[in-house]
Amino acid sequence: MELLTQTQKDLLSLERKLLNEIQITLVEYGVQDKDQRALEESIRQLDDFFLLVVVGEFNAGKSAFINALLGEAALEEGVTPTTTKVNILRFGEPRESIVLTENIESLTINSPLLKEISIVDTPGTNAIIREHEEITSLFIPRADLILFVTSADRPYTESEKTFLEQIQSWGKKVVLVINKIDILQTPQALEEVEEFVSENIKKLLKVDPVIFPVSAKLALQAKSGHPAVWEKSRFESLERYIQETLDEQSRLKLKLLNPLGVGKRLALQYSEFYDSRLKLLRDDLALIQDIEDQLKIFQRDMLESFEMRLSDIIKILLEMEQRGEDFFSEYIRLARIPDLIKKDKIQGIYEKEVVADVPNQVERKVTAIIDWLVDANLRQWQAITDHIAAGRQKYKGRMVGNIGSFNYDRERLISSIRDEANRVIESYDRVREADQIARRSQNAVAATAAISAGAVGLGTLVAVLASTLATDVTGILLAGVMAALGLFIIPTRRRNAKKEMRQKVRVMREQLTRSLGNHFREEIDRGLQMIRDTIDPYTRFVRAENEKNLQAHETLQGYLSEIIQIEDRIGNLQE
Incomplete structure (x- = not known):
């Protein structure tokens, strides 16, 4: 790694920069600690020797295999798990063991092979102590090349399959070694084992596997003074492959590619994670939009229905206006002058014949509108509650994994909407709600008429308005009397008096309908705003998330594109 061309240095610098950016980003996203450590270790491995990691079940002969590679019994062998820690074999003198962490040791051995590479011996993939298997799993991302050792008497076990699947997810180059072929009795038996392993590995890895059947035991014997068994060990082809694969240029490419593989795997994993979360959020956004659409339709229907109900009140007032017109025609004439000069009498007649039962009719209509509004609001709360419940059931169980408090916050906010809606429904007192709306209606009418509502009902307020009108109309009639006495009731004066009377009646009608109309539109908006206020925290959360x-x-997808570009450049390095 010391003698790099400028192109190689530039690639190394670019790769390190990208991997550091990915690492910082993943830390910001709060990804799992083990994934953060895996990327951190793979970046650190860029500055270390080429790392050849040997994995497999215990009793598959991993330690014996490494001893055969080194040509000496450097590691302890046995039929029980002898490797309980990760052992990193490096070149050095004197031979010694250095404890790096609680579960990792460094062994220095004077072996020519270790001048170019470091070899890692790992606990079995089926270790009795689960922690040992986890240590092995965590070390895989650091590997530049993996030699997977399986035993000829127990080839491709279920635990080996599971472990290979994990290795595959990191995108590592894997070489299969079938050890202990010396225990097989016939060439046909060996052929069957090779075929069995090859077919299953091909199904798993989707590529033709590189497989070497060997006897580590015979190979070590041959290197220890018994060369006659060397050919039978079939170790030479494996060593030649390793030598060719691990020449300087190939080591460099693998060294550069492996950390990228770790970064690529994590970028893809969390990109898919965020994509799945975005799909769920799209469902949440759709749910929110559905609710908002419902509220808009509800508002439109309520306003249309209210206008129809308000027209009933307008009709009552128009009928009163017509009776006033008839009343005026009847009393502005000479035969009625004795009655017209008696103000109290004519006012009483006006209230009886024109105003009549208008206050009670209006109050009954307003009460009916209030009841309709209260019931409609309750039904809308129930509809929103049912819609949210249906949405939660539809999306239940669709979250995969978790980063941060997303799941908790989302569920909490949805639950708060449901709970608040249920609370509103359960505590909905129709009588109290109707009474409150009625009081606000009275205040609205009273404010328009510039009078004090006090504790009186709406009908009384309407009666007060009508009485005020009656007083005004009586004044118009008296003015008509004066005109009659002075001008003998000319038709023009009667028409002007009627026009003035109509104006005052119309003002009273418009005041009442406008105040009621504005108030009830505000009541409709108030009910809708209560629902919107309830779901607002959830809405803000979903949109922000x-x-x-x-x-x-998008950031992780961008990293994936950059990784692929660097991988292509590494692949194009001159052999």
């Missing part, structure tokens, strides 16, 4: 997860997904 959607933006954050979209940015994370």
